[in-house]
Amino acid sequence: MQDVDAGATKPDPVCRALYVPMRDGVRIAVDVWLPAGLPADERIGTVVRATRYYRAKAHEGVTDEARFWTERGYALVLIDARGSGASFGWRTGEFSQSERLDYGEVLDWIARQPWSNGRAGTVGASYEGNTAELMASLGNEHLRAVAPLFPDYDVYEDLVVPGGMRNWRFLDTWLVMCRAIDGIDGAAEEALAMERQLGEPMWEQLGMTWEQQLTPKPVDGPDGPALRAAAIRDHQRNVDLRPELAAMRFKDDAIDGFAWDDGSLFPLRRATGRAGVPMLTAASWLDTGTANGSLARFVTLDVPQEAYIGAWSHGAEFTVDPFAPADQRSDLQRPELLERIREFFDRHVQRGEPARPGRTLHYYTHGSGAWRTTGTWPLPEVEAIRWYARDGGELAPTPPTEDDAADAYRLDPTASAGETSRWGTAVSAGGNVVYPDRAEEDRKLLTYTSAPLERDVHVAGTAVVTLALSSTREDGTVIAYLEDVAPDGRVTYVTEGHLWLATRRLAGHDEPHRVLRTPRSYARADAAPMTPGEVEEVRFDLLPTSALLRGAPPADRAGRRRREPFRAGAGRRRGDLHDPPRREPSLVRRRSGRGRDGLTNRRGAGGVWRRAAGPSTAGQATACAYLATASASISTPKPGPGGSSKKPSTTTGSGPETSLRNSA
Numbered sequence: 001m002q003d004v005d006a007g008a009t010k011p012d013p014v015c016r017a018l019y020v021p022m023r024d025g026v027r028i029a030v031d032v033w034l035p036a037g038l039p040a041d042e043r044i045g046t047v048v049r050a051t052r053y054y055r056a057k058a059h060e061g062v063t064d065e066a067r068f069w070t071e072r073g074y075a076l077v078l079i080d081a082r083g084s085g086a087s088f089g090w091r092t093g094e095f096s097q098s099e100r101l102d103y104g105e106v107l108d109w110i111a112r113q114p115w116s117n118g119r120a121g122t123v124g125a126s127y128e129g130n131t132a133e134l135m136a137s138l139g140n141e142h143l144r145a146v147a148p149l150f151p152d153y154d155v156y157e158d159l160v161v162p163g164g165m166r167n168w169r170f171l172d173t174w175l176v177m178c179r180a181i182d183g184i185d186g187a188a189e190e191a192l193a194m195e196r197q198l199g200e201p202m203w204e205q206l207g208m209t210w211e212q213q214l215t216p217k218p219v220d221g222p223d224g225p226a227l228r229a230a231a232i233r234d235h236q237r238n239v240d241l242r243p244e245l246a247a248m249r250f251k252d253d254a255i256d257g258f259a260w261d262d263g264s265l266f267p268l269r270r271a272t273g274r275a276g277v278p279m280l281t282a283a284s285w286l287d288t289g290t291a292n293g294s295l296a297r298f299v300t301l302d303v304p305q306e307a308y309i310g311a312w313s314h315g316a317e318f319t320v321d322p323f324a325p326a327d328q329r330s331d332l333q334r335p336e337l338l339e340r341i342r343e344f345f346d347r348h349v350q351r352g353e354p355a356r357p358g359r360t361l362h363y364y365t366h367g368s369g370a371w372r373t374t375g376t377w378p379l380p381e382v383e384a385i386r387w388y389a390r391d392g393g394e395l396a397p398t399p400p401t402e403d404d405a406a407d408a409y410r411l412d413p414t415a416s417a418g419e420t421s422r423w424g425t426a427v428s429a430g431g432n433v434v435y436p437d438r439a440e441e442d443r444k445l446l447t448y449t450s451a452p453l454e455r456d457v458h459v460a461g462t463a464v465v466t467l468a469l470s471s472t473r474e475d476g477t478v479i480a481y482l483e484d485v486a487p488d489g490r491v492t493y494v495t496e497g498h499l500w501l502a503t504r505r506l507a508g509h510d511e512p513h514r515v516l517r518t519p520r521s522y523a524r525a526d527a528a529p530m531t532p533g534e535v536e537e538v539r540f541d542l543l544p545t546s547a548l549l550r551g552a553p554p555a556d557r558a559g560r561r562r563r564e565p566f567r568a569g570a571g572r573r574r575g576d577l578h579d580p581p582r583r584e585p586s587l588v589r590r591r592s593g594r595g596r597d598g599l600t601n602r603r604g605a606g607g608v609w610r611r612a613a614g615p616s617t618a619g620q621a622t623a624c625a626y627l628a629t630a631s632a633s634i635s636t637p638k639p640g641p642g643g644s645s646k647k648p649s650t651t652t653g654s655g656p657e658t659s660l661r662n663s664a
Helices: 064-071 097-111 127-136 155-160 168-181 187-198 224-235 242-247 266-275 290-300 334-350
Strands: 014-021 027-034 044-051 075-080 116-125 143-149 279-284 305-310 359-365 370-374 388-390 394-396 405-410 446-450 457-461 463-471 477-485 491-500 536-541 545-549 561-566 586-591 598-601 657-660
Touching: 014 097, 027 064, 027 097, 027 224, 044 097, 044 127, 044 334, 064 075, 075 097, 097 116, 097 127, 116 127, 116 334, 127 143, 127 266, 127 279, 143 334, 155 168, 155 290, 168 187, 168 242, 266 290, 279 290, 279 334, 290 305, 305 334, 359 457, 359 545, 394 561, 463 477, 463 491, 477 536, 477 545, 491 536, 491 545
Parallel strands: 044 075, 044 116, 116 143, 143 279, 279 305, 305 359, 394 446, 586 657
Antiparallel strands: 014 027, 027 075, 359 370, 388 394, 405 586, 446 561, 457 545, 463 536, 463 598, 463 657, 477 491, 477 561
8 A cells, every 4th residue: 555645745754775684694675764853762663564566666766655654653664575676585486484584584673773662563455465464473572563455365265266266367467467577587578468468558557667667676875786686686586386376276286385375364374363463454345355355364363353344446446336436436445544554553553552352344335335343244133045046037035836947048258247347456456346237248148137125135244156057068167146136227246156166065174264155175186077967066155245235115116126147258358267168068057946046145144146157267168157145134224216136147158058956
């Protein structure tokens, strides 16, 4: 979080750029910003941000970030991670053990400086949010508060391979970008070629032109540029993770000592809990899967927490409530969030106040414009609701009456989640998340739509989709969306969920941080092909949300409805997750009066949902299904002027056939 309002003009802060030697002789580049005119006998707290994207660029002078913190009485220390920027060493992976130990040594070094009061707090968004939180696991006595913003608590499920589907937009873009930033020979040209191929101004999105700004700031002194060049020569040994990650399809895969968990925060839960450092965290319902991680941390990590889950893009630059105009600003975005972090640091870093026990979650509800606060999750007032797909594309709270029925769908290869979806904001420097009216997309999908809602429904939590599925292929993926249908026909995205069918097996024992999710390992040993023609029960989650779907009085039947569509993916499209299939799959969803098909919410969370299914890997079949149901937190304020509906839909293609069936 660097772009902040510096407020009134004050004398520029003072900066020193220098190397701090580590235990193994590797030199780590840091910038130390101090308030102008700081008395020699004054001791102040320190704000720390560690990055692998340059602590500063070569041409930068005084930044808004430096002004913000120094004008509020703090020292600011910026760190180039090992093997990046102007730091020496090389990267054996992301968030390596060496990198973690470096941060502890820098914290110790800060505490020894004559201007330090011996207390520090860490802050950062995205990668820097991960570094902030991993420092909390070190048990360092000088670290008194951490503010991880939009980190990846479970990098496999919440960012890179959600539901077993690879987020190629992130992998293709981020890995190439990092190699260019690290100064790897030929990587800048490769990044520019990708930019031309995607038609996306990658470097402009990052606030830089590559010719000018692929150069980190050197340390002070006449030897600074030469030392920077020597450090970049070290970087040539940085591991290229692209071939490893391409081969690591399952969550327990590891190659050359690198595993998915190495980039995640949940494996550090016990160490972080023992350290007990208070946290202020931020995530978004529509920023990849960061809300999943925020809720997992909130319910399982026993440290003082003040958590925010908003309607934000990655980094909180934009408000991204799909029910509000795309350019609407809320009263809590990045500047306001930064002020709350400053107040948090004032307590623990400047004044040294002890941590306040307990956990508090502040969450935004889409469609209401309102923030709410709770000390527990799932919400205690949640009521479980089950919805069923019925004949004629109906979505209803009562089971279908047919003994056996099927819905067929063939893939429309142009169907897409859009180019400004939740999966792109993390690689577009926190770009806006915009879901336009999806009515046209729904015409390409198999959808199920409810009758108009008679009252307002607050959907809060994680919904579960349960399908009875058969397929003519051994593999595929399922994608489900929840949508709101307005009286004028506008269709609004609410959330989505995914499952690679090879990973459909439920786990008997699950990781503690997955307590709110359907038990699943995503392990290679648990993977299994589908048996063509055989009906299986398949269960998966939608990403958590909090949304208000407006109802209508009984006299007004032209109200809003709820919809769930089904879709099969058709190629590696920007905004989508899947790989291109070699043949277009088809989908058949079967219904029966047994009532086993539909969406249910586990542990009391969830709500009104839309779902879709799609393919994830080349040459594999794809099932797309949108089903809507889940348990929801339901409130009944006075009815709005018009009700809504909810709607599900499905898509498939020519080729193999997949069935969704209600079975006993």
